[in-house]
Amino acid sequence: MTGGAPMRARVSTALAGTAVAAAMLASAACGGSNQEPTVDRTTEPAIESPAADPVVPSAPAATSASPAKTALASGTTGTLPPRATQQPPPPPGNVRPCKTTQLSIRVIRQTGKGKAKAGLGIGLVSLTNTSANPCGLSGWPTVGLTRAGTAVAVPTTNVNAPRRPTGMILTAQRTAFAAIQWRGCPATATGCRSGDGFRIGAPGSIPANAQLAGFSATEQKGFGVSTIVVGSIQPTTTDIVNW
Numbered sequence: 001m002t003g004g005a006p007m008r009a010r011v012s013t014a015l016a017g018t019a020v021a022a023a024m025l026a027s028a029a030c031g032g033s034n035q036e037p038t039v040d041r042t043t044e045p046a047i048e049s050p051a052a053d054p055v056v057p058s059a060p061a062a063t064s065a066s067p068a069k070t071a072l073a074s075g076t077t078g079t080l081p082p083r084a085t086q087q088p089p090p091p092p093g094n095v096r097p098c099k100t101t102q103l104s105i106r107v108i109r110q111t112g113k114g115k116a117k118a119g120l121g122i123g124l125v126s127l128t129n130t131s132a133n134p135c136g137l138s139g140w141p142t143v144g145l146t147r148a149g150t151a152v153a154v155p156t157t158n159v160n161a162p163r164r165p166t167g168m169i170l171t172a173q174r175t176a177f178a179a180i181q182w183r184g185c186p187a188t189a190t191g192c193r194s195g196d197g198f199r200i201g202a203p204g205s206i207p208a209n210a211q212l213a214g215f216s217a218t219e220q221k222g223f224g225v226s227t228i229v230v231g232s233i234q235p236t237t238t239d240i241v242n243w
Contacts, residue, residue: 109215141178145182
């Protein structure tokens with residue numbers, strides 16, 4: 001039994017080590033340390049969607065039997081489209097309404113191809129945003145007759161032609177459109193006014209003298225007008241004068 005003592009020492013040491021390990025496990029199970037492991041909780045930054053560029057919406061398809069077309073199709077009597085009484089829709093987005101001072105406005109005389117109906121003058125109105133900022137348009141342009149740059153009082157009616165107004169955002173250098181019709185008359189007729197131009201503005205804004213294009217030399221000297229009918233502002237020229 002010469003090796004008995006060393007053997008007992010080694011067993012005692014092993015048992016002591018086992019006891020220490022067991023004690024450490026017990027301490028951990030009882031919450032000996034209340035610190036959680038360090039965790040990197042950094043999250044990715046939120047990604048912001050880029051602001052969408054204002055887009056001028058496409059014009060809706062024209063109906064084949066709109067009130068405006070029906071009225072003038074039967075129109076040997078010159079019946080005009082019914083007056084628009086509803087409020088126009090607001091432009092999309094949070095933009096300021098266009099001001100006349102932001103716009104370049106032209107009236108382009110329409111002649112030939114059956115567009116100039118008996119007794120009616122027809123003009124295509126273009127409104128181009130010449131500012132650097134987008135602005136909103138919806139409704140009808142403000143229209144009046146002028147003579148030598150001075151306003152001439154003539155009855156004016158807004159109509160849903162070629163369709164109801166379309167609210168839109170007019171970005172820089174983009175153009176919106178409307179049409180106007182004026183009832184011609186002899187200068188001596190009751191209620192007839194003589195003009196040689198138009199004052200036109202953005203809806204709700206003070207009008208200014210519009211540029212004229214396509215008017216004859218005779219018309220530039222003056223033409224008789226008894227009433228003016230104003231169509232709605234639209235983003236394209238689709239059917240814009242066909243009412």
